[in-house]
Amino acid sequence: KQEVTQIPAALSVPEGENLVLNCSFTDSAIYNLQWFRQDPGKGLTSLLLIQSSQREQTSGRLNASLDKSSGRSTLYIAASQPGDSATYLCAVSRGASGSRLTFGEGTQLTVNP
Amino acid sequence: DTEVTQTPKHLVMGMTNKKSLKCEQHMGHRAMYWYKQKAKKPPELMFVYSYEKLSINESVPSRFSPECPNSSLLNLHLHALQPEDSALYLCASSHGYYSGVKNIQYFGAGTRLSVL
Numbered sequence: 755k756q757e758v759t760q761i762p763a764a765l766s767v768p769e770g771e772n773l774v775l776n777c778s779f780t781d782s783a784i785y786n787l788q789w790f791r792q793d794p795g796k797g798l799t800s801l802l803l804i805q806s807s808q809r810e811q812t813s814g815r816l817n818a819s820l821d822k823s824s825g826r827s828t829l830y831i832a833a834s835q836p837g838d839s840a841t842y843l844c845a846v847s848r849g850a851s852g853s854r855l856t857f858g859e860g861t862q863l864t865v866n867p
Numbered sequence: 868d869t870e871v872t873q874t875p876k877h878l879v880m881g882m883t884n885k886k887s888l889k890c891e892q893h894m895g896h897r898a899m900y901w902y903k904q905k906a907k908k909p910p911e912l913m914f915v916y917s918y919e920k921l922s923i924n925e926s927v928p929s930r931f932s933p934e935c936p937n938s939s940l941l942n943l944h945l946h947a948l949q950p951e952d953s954a955l956y957l958c959a960s961s962h963g964y965y966s967g968v969k970n971i972q973y974f975g976a977g978t979r980l981s982v983l
Binding site: 860 | 871873898900908909910911912915917922923955957959961970971972973974975976977979
């Protein structure tokens with residue numbers, strides 16, 4: 755059974771810091787990996803998707819890497835802003851279509867002004 | 868437009884009520900999903916519809932009944948729920964397996980359900 759772990763569970767940083775969120779998974783037979791953010795009481799917003807054949811994806815201040823063989827992914831956020839405060843969820847997909855997402859417990863990020 | 872619309876936003880129901888949650892997308896996606904999320908926990912997959920056919924049922928109790936009337940709409944019919952079913956119910960959609968593009972899932976804002 756696939757297990758996804760995110761470290762740390764919570765993180766508080768001053769504005770402007772660069773930071774790294776970690777995600778690990780136990781079964782390397784994944785279809786893809788997605789990073790989401792979730793604001794309190796809201797739905798999920800997809801940030802980045804990395805196909806199993808890829809090593810990294812970038813979008814603006816965000817960079818996600820994937821090392822499938824070691825079962826790890828990192829989300830790098832550059833020059834953090836208070837608006838980045840949210841819970842960040844990592845999810846790995848399985849099955850032929852990648853439809854089954856297994857989520858980690860998330861990292862709750864607070865960026866202080 | 869990457870919007871998935873869910874109605875209602877909030878729902879309070881008794882254990883003997885019958886209600887429905889609705890989800891709509893106009894992105895041409897052919898896969899739609901229902902997730903359940905308890906407080907401070909990650910979403911858990913309930914159902915997947917692919918090309919309007921139920922393809923995945925994650926052993927969900929029969930008091931939850933999904934329906935996909937067409938490629939844009941997804942319903943979740945609720946009957947005889949228990950208080951422990953109170954949660955945020957999220958709908959998502961994606962292009963689907965045969966689309967040849969990344970199968971990114973786009974989520975709605977959710978329906979917060981309270982069962983009394």
